[in-house]
Amino acid sequence: MSTSKKKHPREVSRDKLKYILHEREKVRNTRKRKLEHLPEGIHEIRDISREEGIRRIEEIFRNVFVQTINSGAPILKVPSRSASNVIYDEETDLLLLGENFLDRKWDDISTVKKFTAQLRVLQIIHELLEQNIHGSKREVFYTDVALFEDQNRGSDPLIEDSAVMLGTYRKNLHITANDRGLVVGRLTYVDNGDFIDCTKQGSSGKNVNPMQDHITDLQSDAEFILVVEKQAAFLRLAEDKFYERYPCIILTGSGQPNVATRIFLRRMNQELQLPVLAVMDSDPFGLDILRVYGLGSKALSYESYELATPNIQWLGVRPSDLDKYNLPANVRLHMSKGDIARAKMMLEERFVKIRPEWVKELKIMIDTKQKAEIQALASRGIKFFTEEYLPTKIETGDWV
Numbered sequence: 480m481s482t483s484k485k486k487h488p489r490e491v492s493r494d495k496l497k498y499i500l501h502e503r504e505k506v507r508n509t510r511k512r513k514l515e516h517l518p519e520g521i522h523e524i525r526d527i528s529r530e531e532g533i534r535r536i537e538e539i540f541r542n543v544f545v546q547t548i549n550s551g552a553p554i555l556k557v558p559s560r561s562a563s564n565v566i567y568d569e570e571t572d573l574l575l576l577g578e579n580f581l582d583r584k585w586d587d588i589s590t591v592k593k594f595t596a597q598l599r600v601l602q603i604i605h606e607l608l609e610q611n612i613h614g615s616k617r618e619v620f621y622t623d624v625a626l627f628e629d630q631n632r633g634s635d636p637l638i639e640d641s642a643v644m645l646g647t648y649r650k651n652l653h654i655t656a657n658d659r660g661l662v663v664g665r666l667t668y669v670d671n672g673d674f675i676d677c678t679k680q681g682s683s684g685k686n687v688n689p690m691q692d693h694i695t696d697l698q699s700d701a702e703f704i705l706v707v708e709k710q711a712a713f714l715r716l717a718e719d720k721f722y723e724r725y726p727c728i729i730l731t732g733s734g735q736p737n738v739a740t741r742i743f744l745r746r747m748n749q750e751l752q753l754p755v756l757a758v759m760d761s762d763p764f765g766l767d768i769l770r771v772y773g774l775g776s777k778a779l780s781y782e783s784y785e786l787a788t789p790n791i792q793w794l795g796v797r798p799s800d801l802d803k804y805n806l807p808a809n810v811r812l813h814m815s816k817g818d819i820a821r822a823k824m825m826l827e828e829r830f831v832k833i834r835p836e837w838v839k840e841l842k843i844m845i846d847t848k849q850k851a852e853i854q855a856l857a858s859r860g861i862k863f864f865t866e867e868y869l870p871t872k873i874e875t876g877d878w879v
Contacts, residue, residue, distance in 0.1 A: 489723040491870075496725070498876030499703050502754035506790060517784065518568050522558045522576045524782065527647045529608050535645045536605045543598070552586040555597055558643040560636075565780045567829050572789040574775040574830075576643065593637070596626050600637040601644075607653040613690050615655050639779065648785045649738060650691055659733040660687030660740030661713055664722035665701035666747070668694055677728065682718040684729070689739040691746070699751050702726045705869075706744065706791070708734065708759040708768055712853045712864065719865045725873060728753070735768055738779070741786040744772065748788045756794040756878055758869075761801065762814070762850035763821040766841070769793055774830055792878040793836075795868070796853055798843040804868060810855040814848045836879035 493500070527535070539555070546553035557580060558564075564577040583594040603622055607614050616638060620630040627633035642649045663684035666677040671693040677685055688694060705727045707713050713731035716722075722729060728747060732740040748755050757772060759765030773791040775783030801811060814822075822845050831837050844850065856864045872878065 487723045487726070489720075490726060491724055491874075495870075495874045496702055499754065499873060501876075502792070503702055503752070506748070506754050507752045509790065517571060517575065518566075520578055521566060521568075522578055522643060522646075524576075524643070524646055524648060524784065526785075527645070527651055529611060529651075529653075532645060532647065532651055533605060533608050536601050536608075539601060539644065540598070547585075552584065553594075554585070555583040555594055555644070556580045557583055557597070557640050560639060560643065560778065560780070562777050565777045567774075569829065569833065572774060572830070573783040573787050574777060574780045575783055576780040592626075596623075596633065597637050597640060599623055599626055600634060600641050604638075604641055604652045604654065611653075613653045613655050615657075615689075619654060642782070648782050649779075650742065650785075655689035656737045656739065658686040658689050658739065659737050660731065660743065661685065661710065661733065662687055662728065662730050662743070663713070663717045664705075664728040665699050665726055666728045667696075667698045669696045670694055678722070680717075683714060684717050684731075687730075687740050687743050689737070691739055691742045694743070694746075697747060697750050699728060699747075699753070700726060701728045701751070701753060704728045704730060704744065704747055704753050704755045705794075706755060706757040706772060707731045707853065708757075708765055709853055710734075712758065715862075715864055719862065721865050721869070725870070732768075732772075736772060738782070738786065741772065741788075745786060745788050748790070755788055755791040756873075757791050758795050758853060759793070760850070760852045761796040761798050761844070762812075762852075763818055763825060763841075763844070765796075766793075766825065766837070767821075770830070793840075794872050794878040796851060796856070797879075798840045798847065798849070801847075801849060801851055804856070804859065806851060806855055807858055810858045811849045811851050814844070814850050818850060819845060819848065834879070840879075 543553045559579040559581045564579040566575050566577050568575055583590045583597060585591055585594050603619055616635055619638060620627050620634040638654055642652055661684040663677050663680055668675050670688055675685060710731055710733040713729060716729050730744055747753060757769050759769050773787060773789055775787040822841050825831050826838060826841055856868050
């Protein structure tokens, strides 16, 4: 929950935050949808206890044993995570996983290796849960290099498949990814018993702990959360202590955010009831990262309810900003054929079509064939980003 407001000596006046305060009131009044209210025809994913995870894994192995005795040809039924099984639900504004399954068969030469590797991953997860410890995705790979062969194509997808087979979120498997996320600003929390104050993390911020189950007691006197795509932009904000003037929590996933960063953002948004504003590169990939934060990703659609923050707002850098803030031609990058094709493809997505301002900005991008990084704002001065661009946007409510 948020703490009582203690105005910082450098903090701007409340009238300059009127649009932020209005956005925060909207967040407070938004009814949180429960799992029971999600649409029919989706694969159900829920939080489960460590003991329940152990029980479900043992049940899978028990079924494999029984099938082997009865037929000699056991089958693992795995919920399909392919794009064709991803459903966009307009009411919840989330990408969700459908109910299609695929079979991994012991007696099929095309699937026997994945069948074996899947059981190996489940065995590793069972061991982690039994000992109540966490392991990294890299450690899982190195437990059986000969079997997995490649982490990205071998063990990593099987970890995600294990989560959907068990009907739970990956965090409940006790398997973590790299801690690419960083946070700084008006936030305190407890991490495995240690008190963390994010205003006292120097100029580089605090790593977002991949073990999100260790994070408790979130407290803040901020009025909003600012998400930035790039670490370079984050470091500029942290060094300038932007959060002292504009009461906020600043977060970055250092590019495409990992699971822990997305969970952490959703938790702050939900538990602290703070609006979320995002600053991304002005290109199709930046908008795609914004979509991942807000709606979820197709690859992890089964976790969207736990990972996505649907009320995130697009502050910048929007294609219309390039002219509005007089960015010189030499810092604007020419879009490749791939960039243009990706932007046109996004225009066809249902979740874009229901957002008129997204459509407008994408059309500007396609028509001008121009893109720009957040750092291009430095062409107007090193501190233009923190002292002019963001203050103007925040004080005028310029987000969509």
